[in-house]
Amino acid sequence: MTDEPGGLIHPELRSERNESPVGPAGQRLQHAEGTSQPLRSKIRERQPRGAEVNGRRPIDHEAAAARFIAAPEHEKMHDERLWDLRSKRDAQMHAIPEWEELRELASQIKQHTLAHLDEYLEQFEAAAKANGVHVHWATDGAAHNRIVHGILRDHGAKRLIKSKSMLTEECGLRDYMAATGIEVVETDLGERIQQLDDEPPSHVVVPAVHKLRRDVAEVFSRTLGSDPDTDEVPYLAERQREATRPLILSADAGMTGGNFAVAETGSFVVCTNEGNADLSANVPALHIASIGIEKLIPRVEHLGVFIRLLSRSALGSPITQYTSHFRRPREGGEMHVVLVDNGRSARLGMAEFWTSLKCIRCGACMNTCPVFRRSGGLSYGATYAGPIGLILDPTFDKRKYSTLPFASTLNGSCSNVCPVKINIHEQIFAWRRVLAEEHEIPLVKRQMMQAAGAVLSRPALYRAAISTADSALRFLPRFAVYNRWNAWGAGREMPPAPKETFHTWYARTHPAADKGSGDGSA
Amino acid sequence: MDPRDAILAAVRRNRPVGEHPLPPVPHFAVSEAGERAACFARSLELMGGKVLEPDPAADLLTAYLRGSGLAPPEIVCSAVPEIAGNRDLATVAHPRDLADVDVAVVRAACGVAETGSVLLTEAQLQVNAVAYLAQHLLVLLDPADIVASIHDAYDRPEFHQARYAVFHTGPSATADIEGVLVHGAQGVRSLTVVLLPRQPSSVPA
Numbered sequence: 130m131t132d133e134p135g136g137l138i139h140p141e142l143r144s145e146r147n148e149s150p151v152g153p154a155g156q157r158l159q160h161a162e163g164t165s166q167p168l169r170s171k172i173r174e175r176q177p178r179g180a181e182v183n184g185r186r187p188i189d190h191e192a193a194a195a196r197f198i199a200a201p202e203h204e205k206m207h208d209e210r211l212w213d214l215r216s217k218r219d220a221q222m223h224a225i226p227e228w229e230e231l232r233e234l235a236s237q238i239k240q241h242t243l244a245h246l247d248e249y250l251e252q253f254e255a256a257a258k259a260n261g262v263h264v265h266w267a268t269d270g271a272a273h274n275r276i277v278h279g280i281l282r283d284h285g286a287k288r289l290i291k292s293k294s295m296l297t298e299e300c301g302l303r304d305y306m307a308a309t310g311i312e313v314v315e316t317d318l319g320e321r322i323q324q325l326d327d328e329p330p331s332h333v334v335v336p337a338v339h340k341l342r343r344d345v346a347e348v349f350s351r352t353l354g355s356d357p358d359t360d361e362v363p364y365l366a367e368r369q370r371e372a373t374r375p376l377i378l379s380a381d382a383g384m385t386g387g388n389f390a391v392a393e394t395g396s397f398v399v400c401t402n403e404g405n406a407d408l409s410a411n412v413p414a415l416h417i418a419s420i421g422i423e424k425l426i427p428r429v430e431h432l433g434v435f436i437r438l439l440s441r442s443a444l445g446s447p448i449t450q451y452t453s454h455f456r457r458p459r460e461g462g463e464m465h466v467v468l469v470d471n472g473r474s475a476r477l478g479m480a481e482f483w484t485s486l487k488c489i490r491c492g493a494c495m496n497t498c499p500v501f502r503r504s505g506g507l508s509y510g511a512t513y514a515g516p517i518g519l520i521l522d523p524t525f526d527k528r529k530y531s532t533l534p535f536a537s538t539l540n541g542s543c544s545n546v547c548p549v550k551i552n553i554h555e556q557i558f559a560w561r562r563v564l565a566e567e568h569e570i571p572l573v574k575r576q577m578m579q580a581a582g583a584v585l586s587r588p589a590l591y592r593a594a595i596s597t598a599d600s601a602l603r604f605l606p607r608f609a610v611y612n613r614w615n616a617w618g619a620g621r622e623m624p625p626a627p628k629e630t631f632h633t634w635y636a637r638t639h640p641a642a643d644k645g646s647g648d649g650s651a
Numbered sequence: 652m653d654p655r656d657a658i659l660a661a662v663r664r665n666r667p668v669g670e671h672p673l674p675p676v677p678h679f680a681v682s683e684a685g686e687r688a689a690c691f692a693r694s695l696e697l698m699g700g701k702v703l704e705p706d707p708a709a710d711l712l713t714a715y716l717r718g719s720g721l722a723p724p725e726i727v728c729s730a731v732p733e734i735a736g737n738r739d740l741a742t743v744a745h746p747r748d749l750a751d752v753d754v755a756v757v758r759a760a761c762g763v764a765e766t767g768s769v770l771l772t773e774a775q776l777q778v779n780a781v782a783y784l785a786q787h788l789l790v791l792l793d794p795a796d797i798v799a800s801i802h803d804a805y806d807r808p809e810f811h812q813a814r815y816a817v818f819h820t821g822p823s824a825t826a827d828i829e830g831v832l833v834h835g836a837q838g839v840r841s842l843t844v845v846l847l848p849r850q851p852s853s854v855p856a
C-alpha cells in the first residue's frame with residue numbers, strides 16, 4: 130500500500146525539504162507526533178467541516194465523511210500522518226520483546242482495578258486528602274462544571290489555563306465557562322488551534338490532525354494577527370507560543386486532566402509533549418485536575434507498565450516529553466481533584482461493554498482504522514471518534530450516536546493494536562445488535578442488518594466467525610461492509626474483499642439451519 | 652444522595668462478575684546494549700535532547716554555551732553548586748518572575764537509560780516552573796544515578812515522597828501542525844544533559 134523505499138501511502142505529499150530538527154548524527158528527529166518522513170501539503174483547499182450536530186438527531190457520519198473525502202489534500206495528509214503514527218508504533222512494539230506481556234498485564238491490572246473500583250477510589254481519596262489535596266466527586270458533566278466553577282469563583286479567578294483533557298471536552302467545560310465570564314485558555318498547541326477555530330478536537334492525541342498548515346495559518350491570522358501568507362510551521366508554532374505565554378503568566382488557576390490516578394499514593398500522572406500541563410499546574414497557585422473514575426490503578430509499580438505502553442502506542446515514541454506526577458500541592462499552592470463519573474459507573478454494569486473502561490486514550494485504534502483515517506474525527510460528531518468512540522458514544526446517547534457503530538469495517542485492527550486489549554471490534558458489533566434490538570438504528574442500516582441475517586444477529590455465531598481478527602471480513606456479507614451508503618468504503622485502501630458471500634458461507638457451514646436464516650430468531 | 656456515596660454505590664452495584672486478580676509485575680530486564688550511560692545518551696538524543704561530555708579544562712557554563720551554540724545568556728538561574736547563576740531561586744516571589752530566565756540549571760535525581768529521561772522533583776527544581784519558563788534547560792546527571800528502565804525508575808522513593816516528580820525526556824515539543832516537529836512548543840526550547848558526578852558536598856536530596 131506504500132511507495133518504496135520511502136514508505137508513503139501518498140508519495141505526492143513528500144516534502145523536498147526537511148523542516149524538522151535533526152539529532153547530533155544528522156538524523157531527522159521524529160519523536161512526539163513528528164512524522165518519520167518530511168511531508169508538506171501542497172494544494173490549497175478549503176478545510177472540510179465535520180458532522181452537523183443537531184440535538185439528539187442521529188449523527189450523519191457518512192455525509193461528513195463524504196465531505197472529508199471530497200477534500201483530497203486534507204484526506205491524504207490525515208491518512209498519511211495517522212498511518213505513520215501506526216507504523217512508528219509498530220517499530221516501537223518490535224523493539225520490546227515483552228510487548229505482548231505488557232499488554233496482557235495492562236489489561237489485567239485495569240480489569241482488576243475496575244472490578245474493585247469502589248475500594249481503590251476510597252483508597253485514592255484517603256491518600257489524596259492526607260496529602261492535603263481537596264477531593265470532589267461529580268456524578269455527571271454538569272456537576273463537574275459546577276464544581277470547577279465553584280472553586281474558581283471562591284478564588285476570584287478570572288482566567289484558567291488548561292492542558293488537554295478529553296474529560297473536560299466530554300463535560301462541555303469550555304461552553305459552560307463561557308457563560309461565567311471566566312476565560313479558559315487551552316495551552317496545547319493542537320487544542321489551542323481548535324479552540325481558536327471554535328471546533329472540538331478531532332483526535333484524542335493530535336487534536337488538529339485534520340487541519341493543514343494553511344488552515345492553521347488562516348486561524349492564526351484571524352485570531353492572533355499572524356501573517357496570513359506565511360504557513361511555515363515553526364513560525365506558526367512560535368506565534369502561538371508568544372501569544373499564549375502572557376496568558377499563562379497572568380492566569381489565576383491551572384487545570385489538567387489525569388492519565389492515571391494511583392490509589393496507593395493518592396497521586397495522579399499527566400503525560401504531555403509540550404510541558405503545558407506542567408505550566409498550567411506550576412505557574413498559578415491553584416491547580417484543578419479533572420479525572421475520570423476509571424483512571425485508577427492500584428500502585429506506583431503499575432505505572433511502569435502503562436507508561437511504557439502509552440506513548441509507544443499513541444505516537445510511536447518511547448515516552449512523552451513530560452511525564453508528570455502530582456502528589457501534594459506545592460508550598461503555598463492549592464490542589465483540587467474532581468473525580469468524575471458521567472456514565473462510567475453505569476458502563477461498569479454493562480456485561481458486554483464494561484471493558485471499554487480500560488481505555489487509556491492512546492488513540493492507536495483511531496490511527497489504524499481505515500474508516501477514521503479517511504473520514505476525519507469530526508465526522509463522528511462526538512467527543513470520542515474512531516473505534517473507541519463507536520463503543521463509548523452510544524453509552525452517552527443511544528439515539529444520537531446510533532449510526533456510529535456502523536462506521537467500521539470490523540477488520541479487527543483496532544483490537545490488535547489496543548495496548549489494554551479491549552475487544553473493540555467485537556463491542557462494535559455487539560452495539561449494532563443492541564441498537565437493532567432497541568430500534569435505534571436508521572432504516573438503511575436496519576435493512577442492512579436484516580439482509581445480513583443470522584450471523585449479524587447471533588453473537589455466538591459471529592464471535593466464532595471473527596475469532597481470528599484477520600479473517601473477520603471473509604465471514605461478513607460483502608454488502609454489510611461495502612455498500613453505497615458507506616462513503617468511506619468507496620474506492621481504494623480497503624481490506625481485502627471477503628472470499629465468500631454470506632449466503633455461500635452460511636450454506637456451507639450451517640446446512641441444517643439454512644432455512645429461515647434471515648429472521649435471526651435462532 | 653451525596654455524590655460521593657451515589658458514585659460508590661453505583662460502582663458497587665455494577666461490579667463486573669469474575670475474579671480479576673491483580674497480576675504480579677515481573678522484573679523486565681531492559682536491553683542496554685553496552686554501557687548504561689551510552690544507552691541513556693542514545694535514547695535521549697532520539698527524543699531531541701542533547702548530551703554533553705564534561706570538559707575538565709573548561710568552565711561548565713562556557714562549555715555548555717559553546718556546545719549548544721547559544722548566545723551568551725542574560726539571566727541564568729541555577730539550582731546547583733557547580734554553576735553560579737544571577738537569579739536566586741530562593742528569592743522568587745511568584746513563579747511568573749522566572750519568565751525572563753534564559754538558562755536554568757538543575758541536577759536530576761536520576762536518569763533512565765531506556766527512554767533517556769531525567770527525573771526532577773521540587774527538591775531539585777526549588778521552583779517547579781523554572782524548568783518550563785526558562786528558554787533552555789541544562790541538567791546535570793551523575794552517571795551512577797542512571798537506572799535501566801522505567802520500571803526501575805518507579806522503584807525510587809520520589810514517587811512516594813515528592814510533592815511533584817516529573818520525567819523530562821528532551822525539550823518541550825510539538826508536531827501538531829502537519830507532523831512537523833518543533834522544539835519549544837510552550838516550555839524549554841532545548842534540554843541538555845551533562846553527565847557529571849555529584850560533588851561530594853551535594854548529597855542527593
Ligand code: SF4
Pocket residue numbers: 487488489490491492493494495517543546547548549550551553
Ligand atoms: S481503545 Fe485501546 S487503542 Fe483505542 S484509545 Fe483506548 S486504549 Fe488506545
